[in-house]
Amino acid sequence: MWFTEHYQNDIKFSIEVQEHIYSEKSNYQQIDFYKNKTFGTFFTLDGFMMVTQKDEFIYHDMISHVPMAVNPNIKNVLIIGGGDGGTAREILRYKSISSVDMVEIDERVVRLCQKFLPQTASSLDDDFRLKIYFEDGLKFVQNSSSEQYDLILVDSTDPIGPGEGLFTYEFYNNCNRILTKEGILINQHESPYYEQDAYEMKRSHSKIKKTFPIAKVYQFHMPTYASGHWLFGFASKKYDPIKDLKSNLWNNLNLQTKYYNTDLHIGAFMLPTYVKQQLESNY
């Protein structure tokens, strides 16, 4: 038995299933946990790969450490999505962090990851700095008071299904409003390679660059996402992700990371020409 994800109608990636651990249709989406020899435990939402034990460190390193190395004074963090807990796990490694609000629309994702994927979800159990809200992220930012977060991490699914509202002007405007003057927004920014992903990438970037004075994009190698070429957006009111990188400060923290390092940080913003052109195009 194989789990298969279609990257296009005519392109597919398949993983042999040793065990279909669990399957449930929640109020929001179809949730499945599987086990595979190479990738370990992995889970999917509506048939799309979310997290594998083998390569989750790549995604979670890149969403978390890039902004933390630019502004080491970040104290209050909002995570939108991220129900598997990997993003919270990395952020909570910083002793300087005072509070993390995590807003996950689907409580079942959190509960099931706590049960089947402790590698990422054990961080959600017992840190007094973390509060989890089982709410719609779009509504949460609407109802949040202004200038209260130093960092927002949008660890979302694709803009189809429950993640759709997190790719709208309304959402980005509210993020801007509730971020402090030194605030940074990181968002899951799709991929430049396959047509539908590239379309969403351009659409998202077009909106973010109209909302924030600084809007950059950075890349990483994510083998279990379509094409393996995936992006995060870095938007901010003040900080440039390269000019304001505090390499020495970050390295002095002595955090052990498997993917991220401060040289890679710089390299990740150096994009292929065709990706730069896609992002510069008026959309």
Place this chain on the structure above:
Amino acid sequence: MWFTEHYQNDIKFSIEVQEHIYSEKSNYQQIDFYKNKTFGTFFTLDGFMMVTQKDEFIYHDMISHVPMAVNPNIKNVLIIGGGDGGTAREILRYKSISSVDMVEIDERVVRLCQKFLPQTASSLDDDFRLKIYFEDGLKFVQNSSSEQYDLILVDSTDPIGPGEGLFTYEFYNNCNRILTKEGILINQHESPYYEQDAYEMKRSHSKIKKTFPIAKVYQFHMPTYASGHWLFGFASKKYDPIKDLKSNLWNNLNLQTKYYNTDLHIGAFMLPTYVKQQLESNY
């Protein structure tokens, strides 16, 4: 009908075949050409993906322009492998190049690419600077006189089958001997992600760093190779790929490229921590 490549026994990537254009068993390997809607024409050797119309620009940009931007005085080039013609095509865009010797063990690859894949192979038709030798690359470098090439590009298959000799000390030592004092060697350097690829990556790097005073590795996003995370090696007698990069000179050439640019050049050498550790490990 689908073309399927197994990345591991339990991981596979599949491409729907609109047309199986051609199939032949040459003296060296099984050669197949296919057509797919997303990737266009692509060809495989012994069932492994070599080139697709959609993403060949990535591989050929990165093997060619990185060394040319470090040493713009390169005149005499040796390409080992590269039967599809994409590497020769990019190198021959430089007017400063005087001669390119291309050594492809399997004439049938060249002839069939000329017929079915003109996007890469048309460069092999009529440039007076290019000579093609249908010989074993390992023997060719053994029999070449010393210090005659400024650049060697090893555009090879994996170290299984006909490509095997191109991953040996004997081969690297001969490359070193036939390169000028300013010589650069670029080689197809496998991938850090799946176990067998990572094993070959470490083995290859271990040998090259014992052969050349400067031995670095750089990465690129290649969606149709296993994991999408692929590497080239940059070995040289004199030039550091970052310190000696001539960005202004290269940009003044006004070559249009879809993947390569001189910022990306720098970024490509910034490797994830786990890849750096694999490469540093004594092997």
